[in-house]
Amino acid sequence: MAAIPLTEEAVYSVKQTLRHRFPKDKSSHLSEALAAALSFKTSMSLVETIRQTDRQDPDYVMADERQFLSRLAQLSDRKFTSADRSLNFDNLRYPEPVPIVRTRSKGWERVKYGKSIRRRAWRNLMIAAINEGIRLRAFTIRPGDNRWPGADRDERGHLVCFVYPFSIGGLSGIASVNDAGYDELSLHAALWPTEDAARWIQSSNACFLAGEVFASGWLERRDGAWLQVGRELSAHQFACRKHRLAEVAALTIEPNGYADRGSFKL
Structure with missing residues (x-):
């Protein structure tokens, strides 16, 4: 997968790249398949959304290879080759400047969430906090694009932390x-927050002082966009009361324009 900004220029660039990658397929079929990859029912619905989007500040949508190939298979009367099925939007050769944000790192394959209930709960809490920050436009997945009040530095030259509420599965955090x-x-998040959570949530080792479930982590944005x-x-990264663990781990949430796993950087 890769994150594609919803702009006419970016989608056109991706479409042209796909035409080189799939030369036997009709242009209209590729358009419909690309729309499906971006979670749109039709190419026209994608175009209409782009028309309503601020081209200077677009949303990013993950391009799903499986959805692309599934839709193209419905429209095409040919058999796919192994090369066709190996499509990876991250690895396509886009024209400069590259219009997409890569989300697949070397550490992507290594991360497994299925074996650890604690890691799944941590993942869900971090994704919920990052998604809400993006929705608020406090930051984006673009390198250095920090927008919260005081994101640059305060009058003393200190970096300022931004605190905000979010919710996931009906739970407030x-x-x-x-x-x-x-x-x-650097992000910290807590569910079932304490009365003094707004102060403690700024600390990397707040744990239960911030809430009954606490998580901290890092969002990579220089080499791509992923949760490290x-x-x-x-x-220090995750603390959870035993009676809350299963509920948080069972939540369903997907990242908004970035990968939920990737290489950890020191």
Whole structure:
């Protein structure tokens, strides 16, 4: 997958690249398949959304290879080759400047959420906090694009942390985001927050002082866009009351324009 901005220029660039990748298929078929990959029912619905989008500040949508190939198979009367089925939007050769944000890192294959209920709960909490920050336009997945009040520096030259509420699956939470340098963002999030959560959520080791479930992590934005996942989940990164763990791990949430796993950077 890769994140594609909903602009006419970007979608056209991706479409032209796909025409080189799939020279035997009709242009109209590729348009419909690309729309499906971006979670639109038709190419016209994609075009209409683009028309209503601010081209200077577009949303990013993940391009799903399986949806693309499934729709193209419905429209095409030919058999797919192994090369066709190996499509990866991250690895296509786009014209410069590259219109997409890559989301697949070397560490993508290594991360497995299915084996650990704690890691799934951590993942869900982090994704919910990042998604809400993007929705609020406090930041985007673009490198250095921090927009919260005081995101640059305050009058003393200090970086300012931004605290904001969010919700997931009907549960209320609180989150904070700060610039971690090198285009990374440091995020903390808590569910069932304490009365003093707005103060504690800014601390990387707040744990139960912030809420009954606490998570911290980093969003990569320089080499691509993904939630950084280390080999181990430390006690400082995730703390959860036992009776809350299964509920948080069972939540369903997908990342908004970035990967939910990827290489961890020091």
